[in-house]
Amino acid sequence: MNQHKFSFRVTALVLLAALMLGVFSARLYNVQVIEGAAQEGTPSGSYTYYTRVTAARGEILDRNGKVLVGNRASFNIVLIYPVLFSSEDPNGSLRALTNLAVSHGLELVDHLPVTTEKPYEYTKDQYSSVWNNYFKMFLAAREWDSDISAPQLIRRLRERYHIPDDWTEEEARRVISVRYELELRYCGTNLPNYVMLEDVDAISLAEITELNIPGVTVEKSTVREYYTDYAAHILGRVADMNPEEYEYYKQYGYAMDAKVGKEGLEKAFELELHATDGMLETTIASDGTILEKHYVTEPVAGNNVELSIDIDLQKVAEDSLENLILDLRENGLNGTDRGKDAEGGAVVAMSVKTGEVLVSASYPTFNLSTYAEDYNDLLEQDFAPLYNRAVQGTYPPGSTFKMVTTIAAINEEIIKPGYEINDLGVYRRFEDAGYTPRCMLYTTSNGTATHGSINVMEALSVSCNYYFYEIGWMTGIEAIDKTAKALGLGESTGVEIYEETGHRANPETKSALYAGSSGAWYGGDTVSAAIGQSENRFTPMQLCSYTSALANRGVRYQASFLRRVLSSDYETLVQEHTPTVLSSLEISDDAYAAYTEGMRLAVTSYSGTSHSLFGDYEVAVCAKTGTAEHGSGGSDNASFVLYAPADDPEIAIAVYVEKGAQGGNLGKVAKAILDVYFSEASAVDTVPAENRLN
Numbered sequence: 001m002n003q004h005k006f007s008f009r010v011t012a013l014v015l016l017a018a019l020m021l022g023v024f025s026a027r028l029y030n031v032q033v034i035e036g037a038a039q040e041g042t043p044s045g046s047y048t049y050y051t052r053v054t055a056a057r058g059e060i061l062d063r064n065g066k067v068l069v070g071n072r073a074s075f076n077i078v079l080i081y082p083v084l085f086s087s088e089d090p091n092g093s094l095r096a097l098t099n100l101a102v103s104h105g106l107e108l109v110d111h112l113p114v115t116t117e118k119p120y121e122y123t124k125d126q127y128s129s130v131w132n133n134y135f136k137m138f139l140a141a142r143e144w145d146s147d148i149s150a151p152q153l154i155r156r157l158r159e160r161y162h163i164p165d166d167w168t169e170e171e172a173r174r175v176i177s178v179r180y181e182l183e184l185r186y187c188g189t190n191l192p193n194y195v196m197l198e199d200v201d202a203i204s205l206a207e208i209t210e211l212n213i214p215g216v217t218v219e220k221s222t223v224r225e226y227y228t229d230y231a232a233h234i235l236g237r238v239a240d241m242n243p244e245e246y247e248y249y250k251q252y253g254y255a256m257d258a259k260v261g262k263e264g265l266e267k268a269f270e271l272e273l274h275a276t277d278g279m280l281e282t283t284i285a286s287d288g289t290i291l292e293k294h295y296v297t298e299p300v301a302g303n304n305v306e307l308s309i310d311i312d313l314q315k316v317a318e319d320s321l322e323n324l325i326l327d328l329r330e331n332g333l334n335g336t337d338r339g340k341d342a343e344g345g346a347v348v349a350m351s352v353k354t355g356e357v358l359v360s361a362s363y364p365t366f367n368l369s370t371y372a373e374d375y376n377d378l379l380e381q382d383f384a385p386l387y388n389r390a391v392q393g394t395y396p397p398g399s400t401f402k403m404v405t406t407i408a409a410i411n412e413e414i415i416k417p418g419y420e421i422n423d424l425g426v427y428r429r430f431e432d433a434g435y436t437p438r439c440m441l442y443t444t445s446n447g448t449a450t451h452g453s454i455n456v457m458e459a460l461s462v463s464c465n466y467y468f469y470e471i472g473w474m475t476g477i478e479a480i481d482k483t484a485k486a487l488g489l490g491e492s493t494g495v496e497i498y499e500e501t502g503h504r505a506n507p508e509t510k511s512a513l514y515a516g517s518s519g520a521w522y523g524g525d526t527v528s529a530a531i532g533q534s535e536n537r538f539t540p541m542q543l544c545s546y547t548s549a550l551a552n553r554g555v556r557y558q559a560s561f562l563r564r565v566l567s568s569d570y571e572t573l574v575q576e577h578t579p580t581v582l583s584s585l586e587i588s589d590d591a592y593a594a595y596t597e598g599m600r601l602a603v604t605s606y607s608g609t610s611h612s613l614f615g616d617y618e619v620a621v622c623a624k625t626g627t628a629e630h631g632s633g634g635s636d637n638a639s640f641v642l643y644a645p646a647d648d649p650e651i652a653i654a655v656y657v658e659k660g661a662q663g664g665n666l667g668k669v670a671k672a673i674l675d676v677y678f679s680e681a682s683a684v685d686t687v688p689a690e691n692r693l694n
Contacts, residue, residue, distance in 0.1 A: 046291055047082045048283045052192040052255070053295070054221040055275035056568070058302030060235065060265060062311040063356075063563050069235055069266070071222040075205055077197040081182045083284065084215030091162065091175060093213040097196075098174040100211065104204040106197050109257070110177040111135075111184075118169065120150040128246035130256050137187045138180070192279070195257075199223050224266075226369045230314050233362045233388040234497060234561065236264025237371055265307065265561055268496035272565050272575070275302040301568035308356035308563045308577065313676055317347045317361040320672040324665070325363055325657060332661075333635075339661035341634040346389035346656050347669050348544035349677075352649045354579045355548065355557030357495065359653075359673065360541065362389040391495060394502035394537040395656055398626030398663065399463045400641045401484070401532030403550055403595040406456055406468075408483040409475045410591035415456065417594040423451040423466040427527065429473060435524040439466040440627070460598025461608045463625060465531050472530020473523060480530060481506040486585035487556060489538050493545045494558035494582055502542065505534035532626060543654035547641040550599075551622075551649035553592055554585035599624050600646055610642075613667040619678055620646035623670075625663030635659040640666035644674060651677055 060069040084090050111131050113124045124132050139146055161179045163172045181194045224238045238259045245260055261267035278299030283292040328339035349359035364385040366378055378385050409415045425442030442450050451464045459467035481504055485491060490504035503509045507521035528534040541559060549556035558580040565575040599622035602608040603615060610623040626639035638660030643652040653673055655666040
């Protein structure tokens with residue numbers, strides 16, 4: 001046979017085989033990737049994909065309808081697999097895209113459970129069980145060993161994805177993660193299209209679109225935005241779920257990459273605020289032309305949560321507390337060195353008749369809007385600004401506890417309100433044991449003055465320790481502890497955010513805290529507990545709840561940050577706060593008259609501990625100051641509680657400052673809150689906003 005003809009025929013056969021192989025490969029790709037993902041009835045050569053449409057999370061408002069936390073529009077970068085890989089050099093496109101993202105400080109969404117830098121190690125513990133199961137499916141689909149090492153996996157993926165050798169390790173790892181995410185969508189996971197970048201800024205977005213990469217689309221979304229610089233400790237933030245959170249929220253149908261409330265009220269009302277994302281079905285031609293799109297499921301926005309917080313009162317509380325502490329640090333108490341070591345503090349205000357929290361402030365504070373950027377710095381700052389002292393700080397209450405001892409002594413018929421005790425300055429009942437506590441007046445006067453012979457109302461007004469040492473010993477710790485418990489001290493307030501419960505001073509607490517003989521309870525412990533010392537440790541939120549119970553004659557309501565929940569369009573009332581009684585203490589007429597008169601005398605009497613601030617205040621106030629030893633050196637802690645109006649209480653306030661030196665000074669913060677609360681200028685505009693439920 002002519003050699004030339006033979007060569008021609010061989011060449012023709014090879015070309016024909018190559019053509020057939022190409023046609024077969026193209027058809028196989030079309031069947032496996034394009035048609036395999038398409039729904040029955042779509043045009044030949046088309047591809048149907050599903051995109052999650054983010055629904056807006058519910059807004060958080062204050063009790064007057066002012067939006068505290070809302071949403072702003074944002075843009076995500078999404079990759080469409082078949083369009084991208086129908087173009088020339090998809091790897092090169094991904095390299096350019098990921099390099100641009102890194103240059104703008106954008107973080108890739110990456111679920112490949114391997115570290116981003118050498119030496120490569122697995123990071124499976126950072127992902128939920130579902131993401132780890134997807135990784136196992138990915139390995140199984142390629143018949144790779146489940147125990148493949150991380151470095152070996154990266155090498156195999158680099159080979160599988162044909163990553164050029166001249167790329168840097170960082171470039172290769174980034175493109176591998178994107179390729180993994182894209183390929184994961186075709187392992188039977190039913191995941192929506194890959195969102196590669198979230199919340200892309202305008203400049204980055206413009207440069208990304210200028211790359212003109214096929215298969216790169218821009219989708220609208222929303223991110224949380226804060227409309228107030230206040231209430232950072234209680235509002236909380238939203239971020240990606242950790243594995244433990246997903247295990248909980250998946251029962252409510254949450255997507256694996258859903259964002260949830262991490263702390264505070266965002267977490268407490270997560271299920272109310274959470275939005276249900278929609279699913280958009282889009283059919284495109286092989287060249288990327290959109291043929292059809294429609295919703296499979298419509299997005300449903302989250303409900304709006306209206307808080308009990310009054311942001312105007314919150315602002316006044318935070319500013320006043322900060323000014324007080326900064327002034328103490330600079331000038332000390334009354335020009336002395338006392339209080340110059342003041343650290344942090346808290347203030348809580350509550351509606352007496354409902355338990356609704358009007359104010360919950362902690363100092364120092366931080367900026368929620370820049371939390372992520374500031375986080376490491378916040379951890380290193382003095383006085384722990386991330387610490388929510390209002391609900392997590394547990395402190396000795398000092399003399400604000402004395403109403404407990406008063407009620408217990410009179411309820412148990414140990415004393416009558418007129419029962420008088422002569423203040424001798426030094427309490428010597430336990431002198432043989434080496435315990436001789438002193439009255440504060442005796443100490444500050446260098447032993448030259450005492451309160452003389454006084455009854456329980458007068459003892460409350462001047463905060464005479466000696467009087468309460470004696471009636472505390474006469475009453476006994478069992479009755480005192482029972483009364484404190486019923487008034488909510490050392491008990492949960494029921495508030496929706498995380499709180500510490502602290503503990504009351506009693507034999508059980510001391511035994512649990514100290515081993516051996518140190519845990520035994522003595523008479524001296526009882527007299528110390530009677531004035532709010534010993535092992536008494538309560539939060540400012542508890543002190544405010546306790547003060548509300550005093551105002552309510554023993555009825556303690558559950559503390560709550562919720563006023564009501566409204567539908568996303570504000571047209572429907574979904575839920576409304578209902579006052580709930582947590583405990584109730586039967587207080588005798590004599591006991592009620594004694595502590596209310598004593599707290600009122602603290603204001604009206606010239607010798608009262610709160611007279612200088614509230615003696616001529618236009619609203620009648622019942623108040624009690626406290627100064628507490630704490631055992632950590634420096635100035636004493638300071639506490640202050642108040643309710644008003646005295647004859648028909650509406651609001652209760654508790655203020656606490658670590659090393660604040662003297663409780664009376666803290667009344668300035670409470671007064672600033674009352675000024676706004678009772679001011680006609682602070683009246684809420686009752687005209688509802690458009691689309692807002694009245």
